[in-house]
Amino acid sequence: MRTNLTREMCGCRILDPLWAGWWRGSGACAARRVGGFGAEARHQSHPRDSSKRSRSLGNQPFPGLLQPENLSREELIDVLRASVLDQKGKPGELTLFSVLPELSQSLGLGEQELQVVQACGKETSGLVLLSSCPQTASRLQKFFAHSRRAQRPTATYWAVTDGVPATSEGKVQAALKLDHVDGIDLVVPLKSPSRKHILEGVKRTLSYFRVVATGSGCALVQLQPLTVFPSQLQVHMVLQLCPVLGDHRYSARVGTVLGQRFLLPAESTKPQRQVLDEALLRRLCLTPSQVAQLPLHLHLHRLHFPGPRPRDAPIELLAPLPSYFSRTLQCLGLHQR
Incomplete structure (x- = not known):
């Protein structure tokens, strides 16, 4: 699967070797329990050169939607690095996969390679999980696979x-x-x-x-x-x-x-x-x-997975809606019951 980078991203560090972020958002939020789609972000990040990217928005009708041709490879790395809000461990067509080596170096991970644990589709906004630990990535991928076999949804x-x-x-x-x-x-x-x-x-x-x-x-x-x-x-x-x-x-x-x-x-x-x-x-x-x-209005809003230790409570992540998505809800009068 290939995920195009067509939106601003922000994210948060959840487990020692695991990062979570999302496409097309402007903030980050992590919570044990989450209710509703309108929860506000608890952390905000301001990537470097954000003024350059904000100018590219102009007066377009889809606020928060960036054009991929307006991002250089270096700017993309800046956005991704700024997406890590809490780092407690070691510090062609633009896609997430194509810049993982540079992102790993930018985060100070040395020889550790970042892996994609869970990601939304190519045109979909929402959460993305990255891990620098193969054992953690394998454990979570097994958890998601087992949940699918048991018909227990983990993504909303x-x-x-x-x-x-x-x-x-x-x-x-x-x-x-x-x-x-x-x-x-x-x-x-x-x-x-x-x-x-x-x-x-x-x-x-x-x-x-x-x-x-x-x-x-x-x-x-x-x-x-x-x-x-x-x-x-x-x-x-x-x-x-x-x-x-x-x-x-x-x-x-x-x-x-x-x-x-x-x-x-x-x-x-x-x-x-x-x-x-x-x-x-x-x-x-x-x-x-x-x-x-008009961008695809499909957003990976929530993920849940086990905590870092067996006795820890499950972790649930919430990605705020992109601004153009929220604008559409307002225009159509779509409010949560």
Whole structure:
């Protein structure tokens, strides 16, 4: 998996060899128990050269959204280093993985290599866990894998959807495969996968969802994946006929006739810019041309995992919403019940 660096990041040191941060945020928060999506950050960081990055924002309609071409490699390292708010231990296309060696050196870790323990998807904002200790990384990865097998969710996402799910809560199950079409990797659902399909890379996926708020024909949805597959949550919401706002890859699979939504064949539907109706554009204060830059409103909001010692209470991390995400909630009147 490759995570593009398209947002400002801040984070906090949680365990001795473990860091947590998030994309597209402006603060950091770590707590044993967390309630609601609107909790304020308890720490703020101000990376060097922040004025240079703030100037790049201009008057764009998506506050907090940085353009990757405006970041140099050195500026990216500065942002990442500034994201560590509490460090108690040893001190091409821009991606998190491509700069891990420099980040490790910048943090004074010497020969220790940083590893990605848990990360959000390429276009998704939210928490990212890094570790400089192979044993800690292995222990946590085993914990996440065991939790998935036991169908215990460890990650909670927030999404704004164009449309409201038919039920207030439920689960989405789908067999998904990854196809390479016209130079683009696309996830395609299969209705009745055979054993041969499963052996060829088709995966049975599962996500829980709960509608938190509705307004203006949209919804704020809590999502908890029980499996891991590229673009799983976006595709699952499309199967509910409610694509995630800013999904310019899969939203075209939802068609509308006389106000009724239906699924178009995934195999023959090419990705295109998401189409929003005029009323929704007015609520979001966007022009049709600005929709192409609308970021994906999918945010890895919360993670929980065991404490550093067996008797320690579980740790739960909360990532504040990016400013453009919060602005969208305000524009649509989506408030937590």
